[in-house]
Structure formats: C-alpha cells, structure tokens
Amino acid sequence: MSIIRDTKGILLGMWTTWKRIFRRPLTIQYPEIKRVPYPRFRARIVLTRDPDGGERCVACYLCSAACPVDCISMQSAEREDGRRYAPWFRINFARCIYCGLCAEACPTMAIQMTPEYEFCTRNIMSLVYEKEDLLIDGCGKSPDYNFYRHAGIGVTQPRGEGLNEEPPLDMRSLQP
Ligand code: SF4
Ligand code: SF4
Numbered sequence: 001m002s003i004i005r006d007t008k009g010i011l012l013g014m015w016t017t018w019k020r021i022f023r024r025p026l027t028i029q030y031p032e033i034k035r036v037p038y039p040r041f042r043a044r045i046v047l048t049r050d051p052d053g054g055e056r057c058v059a060c061y062l063c064s065a066a067c068p069v070d071c072i073s074m075q076s077a078e079r080e081d082g083r084r085y086a087p088w089f090r091i092n093f094a095r096c097i098y099c100g101l102c103a104e105a106c107p108t109m110a111i112q113m114t115p116e117y118e119f120c121t122r123n124i125m126s127l128v129y130e131k132e133d134l135l136i137d138g139c140g141k142s143p144d145y146n147f148y149r150h151a152g153i154g155v156t157q158p159r160g161e162g163l164n165e166e167p168p169l170d171m172r173s174l175q176p
Contacts, residue, residue, distance in 0.1 A: 043117035048140035056110035063102035071095035108147035
C-alpha cells in the first residue's frame with residue numbers, strides 16, 4: 001500500500017513540475033519594471049483633508065493607541081471655534097509595519113494608507129515624517145466625507161444644522 005501511495009505522490013509532484021515548466025516566469029525585473037499595486041495596497045501613510053479643505057485630524061490619539069509599534073505621536077490643541085487639531089503629528093516609518101490599524105481606528109478618515117511604496121532610504125532619520133510631510137491637499141479615498149458635517153455637533157455649526165441631523169428637542173414640550 002505504501003509503495004502505491006508513495007509512487008502516486010511522486011507522480012503528482014512531477015506532474016505539477018511539468019505543468020509549470022513551460023509557463024512564462026512570474027519574476028518582475030524591478031526597478032526597471034514596476035508593478036502597479038492595487039488601490040488598497042498598504043504603504044505610505046498620509047493625512048487627508050475635508051472637501052472644504054480643513055484638516056480632518058482631530059488629534060483624538062486613536063491611531064496612536066491602535067498602533068502596535070508605537071510609531072505615531074502628536075499633540076492636540078483646540079482652535080478658537082472649538083475645533084480640535086494636531087499642531088504637530090509625527091510618524092516614524094522606520095518602525096511602521098504597514099498593518100493599517102491606524103487607518104481602521106481613525107474616526108474622521110484623516111489617516112489613510114496609499115499604494116506609494118517607493119520611499120525607502122539608507123538614512124533612517126529621514127523616515128521620521130512630520131505633519132508637513134504627511135498632510136496632503138486632497139481628500140484621499142473618501143472624497144465626500146466631512147467629519148464635522150456628521151459629528152462635532154455644536155462645535156463648528158449650530159445644533160440641528162448638521163447633515164441628517166434633526167433639530168434639538170425642546171424638553172419643555174415633553175412636560176405635561
Ligand atoms: S500602519 Fe500599523 S504600524 Fe504603521 S503607523 Fe499605522 S498602526 Fe502603526
Ligand atoms: S489621524 Fe484620525 S485617529 Fe489619528 S489622531 Fe487624527 S483623527 Fe484621531
């Protein structure tokens with residue numbers, strides 16, 4: 001029984017080899033030929049803006065808390081109109097493992113992964129990106145989303161004027 005089983009195993013292995021031996025090789029001669037990654041490929045991280053141009057990041061620290069390697073740091077502050085922001089925001093790409101947990105945790109879609117993978121360097125200190133290196137002028141993958149039109153109620157707009165928000169209830173109207 002074992003001879004039959006072993007022979008079958010060898011023949012199957014040889015069949016697999018023969019099937020692939022005449023196929024074109026899959027090796028890509030990088031960097032002469034560059035592979036185009038899928039849009040959801042996780043590489044360089046950016047900070048995006050709302051459609052009205054405002055910074056999406058509200059410095060809530062959720063991305064920093066979610067990061068398994070502690071490579072995100074920032075400071076939070078508040079503008080005069082009550083809107084929160086990060087005066088400085090730093091990502092150490094030398095430590096980042098591109099897991100995407102920061103982007104998953106972000107409630108405002110501010111932090112996003114991009115498919116840009118060609119930014120390696122031998123100078124490890126140049127992989128520490130500051131806010132001015134991270135903040136882009138566009139909205140990234142969520143062009144219509146505006147956090148402060150859904151949340152931040154009463155901060156940048158009067159209560160009842162947010163997207164899909166109902167006017168505040170007058171509690172006195174419920175009294176008998
Ligand atoms: S991709 Fe992962 S490791 Fe990199 S900053 Fe985000 S949470 Fe941290
Ligand atoms: S990028 Fe997102 S999760 Fe991180 S601090 Fe800003 S709003 Fe919070």
